[in-house]
Amino acid sequence: MNKITNNKAWFLVLPVFFIVAISAIIPLMTVVNYSVQDIFDPQTRFFVGTEWFEQVLADRRLHDALVRQIVFTLSVLFIEIPLGIAVALTLPRKGWGVSASMVLLALPLLIPWNVVGTIWQIFGRADIGLGGYVINLMGIDYNYSQNPMDAWVTVLVMDVWHWTSLIVLLCYAGLRSIPDAYYQAAKIDGASRWAIFRFIQLPKMQSVLVIGVLLRFMDSFMIYTEPFVLTGGGPGTATTFLSQFLVTIAVGQFDLGPAAAFSLIYFLIILLVCWVFYTVVMNAGKREEQ
Amino acid sequence: MTWMAWTPVTAAFFSCIILTLIGMGIWQSVSPTVPRRGFLPLETTRGDRLFISLLGAAYIHLGWLAFTDAALWIGSIIALVWLLVVMRWG
Known part of the structure; x- marks a missing residue:
């Protein structure tokens, strides 16, 4: 089979890439940055490592x-x-x-x-x-x-x-x-x-x-x-x-660090469930076709 | 970029991710991946295995923080081993 490849088409994807970058990837990176710091204002922030993650993961609420x-x-x-x-x-x-x-x-x-x-x-x-x-x-x-x-x-x-x-x-x-x-x-x-x-x-x-x-x-x-x-x-x-x-x-409490850590955990849960579900269903579909 | 509140650790983390993606892209163009079946219960391409291993690594770190008080680097090593195992035999 001769497949025609035209890599110029990738340029047409660029606008979408930029939109996704601005609306999703850059904010997500910022959240990751926030999750490892104690932030009081843009100039006053301290690196705290994984402290917020430990705090959030142990939170009964x-x-x-x-x-x-x-x-x-x-x-x-x-x-x-x-x-x-x-x-x-x-x-x-x-x-x-x-x-x-x-x-x-x-x-x-x-x-x-x-x-x-x-x-x-x-x-x-x-x-x-x-x-x-x-x-x-x-x-x-x-x-x-x-x-x-x-x-x-x-x-x-x-x-x-x-x-x-x-x-x-x-x-x-x-x-x-x-x-x-x-x-x-x-x-x-x-x-x-x-x-x-x-x-x-x-x-x-x-x-x-x-x-x-x-x-x-x-x-x-x-x-x-x-x-x-x-x-x-x-x-x-x-x-x-x-x-x-x-x-x-x-x-409410303006605890940006713990909130960012919590957001990432939340994101990981959704990512895992969606991926598992999508994979299971798509594989079931493939088996049925075979 | 100040508003993004960068730290050296997160900058290094994202640089690694971006470099991995670029590397995977080049690898794909040099020798395209063939879906195969390893120990994972599904047919995977190289990209799938990278995704699974990264997601798994994130969960290993979270589990480590949640269930033990031991140093995090031990968890990181386990995550790295998991990453290599999935990429090679997944």
Whole structure:
């Protein structure tokens, strides 16, 4: 096979390289620099080695926030992914229903995150909010600002409401790309509804699901605005997730060194999980092709 | 560059990373990598193995800081050995 190589094309990549350098690589390098120093102001800073890393790694509040974060992210994925697939399978395939459901599904995605937090903060209130008021009318003692469990459920439901649409839209796009011939072949073979889903629809949705799961993982692992507006991390620290804990250190206490060390650990966790997930799924895809 | 708050240690660290990347780029253009299977449970190219070994080295350092009070250079040596093992037999 004669492969034509034209290295001039690399010049076209240069602008992207510069944008990424300015927006990601240089800030990341700065964070690394901050993580090994005690910084009072730009002129007054002292090298402290790995002290901040040791301090952050031994911090009980960080361990608690990490556990909460993992539980939250796993719950989000376990609810949103199956629900998103289920909704996508029930959507109409032609007619006016397609555009109507697309618009309805896209609505939560268009709302700014802090507004979503505010909507649910008011909606969940027992005195003036429709949701909170109705739940209390049913005899359930619900108050997300006092009961940690209620706060958790509210944050979870809010996230499901906000982001399931994304999974639905991605899966729907994947489903639409399946040619009718596949379904006709399945019909001739007398395949069951489950077999069609398992052997035609699910494999065809795989690549969009990978993107969907990765996006939802990263987003929910870095969630900040919505719980901050809704519960402020409370009651107590019941809904304080990693990024909010980070902001408390960096902005609240202005401990830039520990915050930078913590950011790097946070970054490494996300990098590892995304890489493992991506590799596993892509290898599974390759095996299936073979 | 003052705003980036450079220190000699981090400057050396990033120089090593950049030099490694440049070196890997030159190595790739001289003799392109062939994906192969080593002791890692997946087929990897040279770049994959570098990524895995660097990520592993970062975790070895973090684990060292979290679980022992011994000197960090011992952890660094373990990380270096891990890096070489993955690059050679990974």
